[in-house]
Amino acid sequence: MSVGNPPLVLAVPSKGRLQENAAAFFARAGLTVVQGRGARDYRGALAELPDVEIAFLSAAEIVQQLASGAAHMGVTGEDLVREQVADAAGRMELLTPLGFGHANVVVAVPQAWIDVRTMADLEDVAAAFHARRGARMRVATKYVNLTRRFFAEKGVTDYRIVESLGATEGAPAAGGAELIVDITTSGATLRANALKVLDDGIMLRSEANLVASVHAGWNETARARAKTILARIAAEEDARTSRQVRALAANPAALALEAAALFGARAPFGAEGAGALTLLCPRGNTAALADWLIGKGAAQVSVSSLDYVFSAENSLYEKLARRLA
Secondary structure: OOOOOOOEEEEEEOOHHHHHHHHHHHHHOOOOEEOOOOOOOOEEEEOOEEEEEEEEEOHHHHHHHHHHOOOOEEEEEHHHHHHHOOOHHHHEEEEEEOOOOOEEEEEEEEOOOOOOOOHHHHHHHHHHHHHHHOOOEEEEEOOHHHHHHHHHHOOOOOEEEEEOOOOHHHHHHHOOOOEEEEEEOOOHHHHHOOEEEEEEEEEEEEOEEEEEEOOOOOOHHHHHHHHHHHHHHHHHHHHHOEEEEEEEOOOHHHHHHHHHHHHOOEOOOOOOOOOEEEEEEEHHHHHHHHHHHHHOOOOOEEEEOOOOOOOOOOHHHHHHHHHHO
């Protein structure tokens, strides 16, 4: 550990699939998450980098640590960030989605409400409910702040929130609420409880994100380690989403310019001479690019996958550095 400079604190989920997925995400970037003395140790390290401390916490605790500045970066769900921190945009930076932990925060009503399909319909029902029963329609949820903001945006005002402590989807059947706001992955649990999602009732499409705290102690060591970590993550992501395409062709410089315009390809090594052309192309465009190059006179085109594509431009770190300036 650097003398006088506390380490960078990276918070990751402490258990379950989220922990496994987070560890796999860092492993793809060549970073091994090591958990101290075993599964019950809540501190760890990155095997490849000194001056990085891993904090194993629940996803909700990670948000709290990021908001307070006790952790520099962390892996947690966007839904928790938006729900738990009123000034999330001012306190944190969502650096990049991680491709796991997908779920939607939704407004769901009983399937028996056949005439209620949108939030506008819900406002009409809420007004009629209040006029008929002299009480506001109840919404069961753990997402109190998200619900209030979303309902206000949609012009729904005649309701009251019942904070859910258990299985939210069971509240309407149990008589605890008329409708719910909850998180769902497939919608199967909602359907099993005779609920349906409103057509415009998806409040947030959430997934796990790598999140940075703006107010953490970003000393020289923490910044240097963040730069290294984010460079490796960006290099792995670029490699995973790209393919290297090589060919011999006449006038490769001109072909590279055309390939950039037509297929989003780039020539990382510039002019190579002897008709050699090396391109990095978005993965989904490689077959079309290969056909095009053959049509332009290339006798053969090779396509290969890559482990990492490092770049002098570290877009993820630059995104963080702009917030810390």
